[in-house]
Amino acid sequence: MKKMRKVLSVACIGMLLATALTGCGGDKKGSGDTIKIGGNLEMTGGSASYGKSAQNGIKLAIDAANAKGGVLGKKIEFVVADNKSEAAEATNAMQKLIAQDKVIAVIGPNLSSASIAATSINTSAKVLAITPMGTNPNVTVDKDGKTKDFMFRACFIDPFQGTVMATFAKDKINAKNVAILVDNSSDYAKGLAQFFKEAFTKGGGKIVAEESYLQKDTDFKATLTKIKASNPDMIYVPGYYQEVGMIVKQAREMGLNVPMAGGDGWDSAKLPEIAGKAALNNTYFSSLYSPDDDSQLNKDFVAAYQKAYNEKPDVFAALAYDSALLVINAIKTANAVDTVKIKDAMAKTAGFSGVSGNVTFNAQHNPVKSAVIIEYKDGAQVFKTKINP
Amino acid sequence: MNNIRKQDIMSLLGCFVLFAVMQLLIMFEIIGPFWELNIVLIGINIILSVSLNLINGYTGQFSIGHAGFLAVGAYTGAIITVKLGLPFELALIVGTLCAGLLGFLIGLPTLRLNGDYLAIATLGLGEIIRICILNIEYVGGASGLMGIPRETNFAWVFWVGIFVIFFIKNFINSAPGRSCLAIRENEIAAETMGIDTTKYKVMAFTIGAAFAGTAGVLFSHYFYIAHPASFTFMRSFDILTMVVLGGLGSMSGAITGAVLLTGISAFLAEYPEWRMVIYSITLIVLMLYRPQGLFGNKELSLKMFKLGGDNSGRTAEGK
Numbered sequence: 071m072k073k074m075r076k077v078l079s080v081a082c083i084g085m086l087l088a089t090a091l092t093g094c095g096g097d098k099k100g101s102g103d104t105i106k107i108g109g110n111l112e113m114t115g116g117s118a119s120y121g122k123s124a125q126n127g128i129k130l131a132i133d134a135a136n137a138k139g140g141v142l143g144k145k146i147e148f149v150v151a152d153n154k155s156e157a158a159e160a161t162n163a164m165q166k167l168i169a170q171d172k173v174i175a176v177i178g179p180n181l182s183s184a185s186i187a188a189t190s191i192n193t194s195a196k197v198l199a200i201t202p203m204g205t206n207p208n209v210t211v212d213k214d215g216k217t218k219d220f221m222f223r224a225c226f227i228d229p230f231q232g233t234v235m236a237t238f239a240k241d242k243i244n245a246k247n248v249a250i251l252v253d254n255s256s257d258y259a260k261g262l263a264q265f266f267k268e269a270f271t272k273g274g275g276k277i278v279a280e281e282s283y284l285q286k287d288t289d290f291k292a293t294l295t296k297i298k299a300s301n302p303d304m305i306y307v308p309g310y311y312q313e314v315g316m317i318v319k320q321a322r323e324m325g326l327n328v329p330m331a332g333g334d335g336w337d338s339a340k341l342p343e344i345a346g347k348a349a350l351n352n353t354y355f356s357s358l359y360s361p362d363d364d365s366q367l368n369k370d371f372v373a374a375y376q377k378a379y380n381e382k383p384d385v386f387a388a389l390a391y392d393s394a395l396l397v398i399n400a401i402k403t404a405n406a407v408d409t410v411k412i413k414d415a416m417a418k419t420a421g422f423s424g425v426s427g428n429v430t431f432n433a434q435h436n437p438v439k440s441a442v443i444i445e446y447k448d449g450a451q452v453f454k455t456k457i458n459p
Numbered sequence: 460m461n462n463i464r465k466q467d468i469m470s471l472l473g474c475f476v477l478f479a480v481m482q483l484l485i486m487f488e489i490i491g492p493f494w495e496l497n498i499v500l501i502g503i504n505i506i507l508s509v510s511l512n513l514i515n516g517y518t519g520q521f522s523i524g525h526a527g528f529l530a531v532g533a534y535t536g537a538i539i540t541v542k543l544g545l546p547f548e549l550a551l552i553v554g555t556l557c558a559g560l561l562g563f564l565i566g567l568p569t570l571r572l573n574g575d576y577l578a579i580a581t582l583g584l585g586e587i588i589r590i591c592i593l594n595i596e597y598v599g600g601a602s603g604l605m606g607i608p609r610e611t612n613f614a615w616v617f618w619v620g621i622f623v624i625f626f627i628k629n630f631i632n633s634a635p636g637r638s639c640l641a642i643r644e645n646e647i648a649a650e651t652m653g654i655d656t657t658k659y660k661v662m663a664f665t666i667g668a669a670f671a672g673t674a675g676v677l678f679s680h681y682f683y684i685a686h687p688a689s690f691t692f693m694r695s696f697d698i699l700t701m702v703v704l705g706g707l708g709s710m711s712g713a714i715t716g717a718v719l720l721t722g723i724s725a726f727l728a729e730y731p732e733w734r735m736v737i738y739s740i741t742l743i744v745l746m747l748y749r750p751q752g753l754f755g756n757k758e759l760s761l762k763m764f765k766l767g768g769d770n771s772g773r774t775a776e777g778k
Contacts, residue, residue: 152731
């Protein structure tokens with residue numbers, strides 16, 4: 071028995087060493103008849119649900135392109151690297167995709183902080199990256215206000231969502247007094263809150279309470295009690311679905327039944343599970359995309375997505391799908407497998423129709439496009455209205 | 460005495476050779492940028508695991524707040540280079556000193572606790588540091604400190620790593636180091652023998668924290684960003700896992716643990732869905748069949764191989 075243990079432990083160490091060493095096997099050369107596109111996505115970690123949807127969306131776009139014979143006569147191969155929803159790992163994943171897999175363009179990461187860190191790598195390697203959902207302004211612009219040549223985004227920037235929601239609150243909900251509950255550990259949430267506040271007070275509204283919480287908090291009763299005391303007509307909660315779900319649930323439990331609203335961090339199939347379907351009634355969020363949008367392009371996309379994955383696409387899937395289409399379009403326009411030419415072609419994209427609207431890149435590599443407001447009705451997302459820039 | 464000197468010189472020579480080989484491999488791009496990045500990451504993890512091993516393995520104190528000191532180093536280093544525009548060398552020194560100072564201040568009260576209580580206190584501490592950073596606008600708050608220049612390279616990590624390894628090795632062989640070992644074996648007996656246990660525990664904790672700070676400076680100056688999400692308690696557990704996997708109280712073990720776990724993580728990047736599954740199964744199997752860790756508290760040494768060095772665990776970096 072003792073001997074067996076020894077043998078097993080030696081075997082175990084051997085296995086460990088083998089895994090560590092085989093990894094060092096050097097670069098894999100891409101074969102000549104395929105074009106590789108990378109996905110630097112959140113496959114594990116706190117935002118894994120975003121990464122999974124994005125992966126589905128990209129796969130759908132690439133499979134469709136391959137079915138039509140690929141691009142430039144070559145098939146497209148999609149390679150995913152996990153960034154664990156974390157900035158340093160996103161840098162690592164970006165390096166892997168570019169150096170090991172030799173991709174000619176990267177889609178992702180979805181998170182702004184991860185995109186900002188990782189873009190240093192693809193910029194120095196002169197390979198373009200497009201973030202489907204990184205909405206922080208600093209993703210495509212450096213701190214001196216200069217546009218980062220090789221970084222693009224498929225979504226509009228944060229501030230626009232705050233402004234949109236302020237317009238919606240004023241015109242459609244007729245709110246006068248609004249309380250804000252912001253996720254203080256997220257720049258995204260703080261940006262939305264700030265622009266909401268500016269636009270809303272400019273339009274004559276009043277902010278009656280401003281409270282904050284941190285990610286991974288679970289008990290919001292004390293904060294919500296304070297908010298309840300300020301008698302708001304609406305509560306604005308820009309944040310991510312995990313905490314938002316619990317906030318909505320606890321607010322309704324306390325009898326705080328006013329409308330609640332937020333940004334696209336609310337867009338997740340998990341939200342109705344966390345908050346409860348009934349509690350989620352009378353809540354709205356601004357988003358880049360609604361599956362109920364009635365353009366033909368979108369209808370086809372939704373049908374294909376449902377066929378492939380048996381669920382409705384969310385905004386991450388749609389924007390990732392658009393990102394993939396944008397990349398494929400840029401490769402076609404560049405008419406060469408040359409990363410710099412592809413980047414130039416991407417920057418000149420104008421009037422491109424995607425499922426989330428028409429895309430024209432401005433000088434900061436931000437697309438100019440419309441926003442939608444979505445309402446939760448019995449746990450389902452219902453398209454409410456579209457607001458133009 | 461003479462013998463030890465000779466061994467040290469031999470090891471140092473071994474390091475030079477290893478460094479030259481690795482540097483050439485990187486220069487001629489036989490090691491691509493992805494593996495270069497991971498080798499640097501391995502180096503940083505070696506510094507972290509070796510410094511945590513001083514606290515957990517040699518002094519027998521159960522600390523799980525190492526990511527906190529890593530964060531302090533990462534951020535102070537970044538403030539020096541980004542905000543104040545001073546050179547990277549100074550950032551390394553200041554980052555180390557700040558983390559060490561914090562370790563000292565925190566070590567004084569908490570090291571009077573032991574066992575589970577110390578573990579909880581250090582865990583809380585790591586989180587407190589992270590939450591503080593999250594709320595300081597000066598260092599970017601939740602979005603992290605951006606625009607850090609890439610100053611760290613393989614040479615920096617290698618030589619800082621060698622320095623840390625030799626420093627801790629010599630510390631363990633010195634009188635204070637012996638006291639630390641005595642405290643690990645039996646704290647009451649050590650106190651009876653006239654060892655000021657708090658003093659030596661704080662000393663080990665401070666040194667460990669300081670080197671974690673060094674690793675932090677190297678880390679933030681390699682990945683362009685210091686972000687609070689990189690310094691969660693999961694990071695502390697990662698480091699702890701490396702130490703325990705290699706064998707508590709073994710320098711070779713800590714180094715091997717860091718090399719293996721970082722290597723496995725990089726290798727499994729190809730299979731994101733399976734990464735955590737394989738990683739955890741490996742750990743479970745290892746702990747079932749070798750609960751004392753790969754090396755127990757033994758060391759690889761010159762005597763065992765007649766050549767190689769104290770850091771022969773490094774050769775597992777491959778190539």
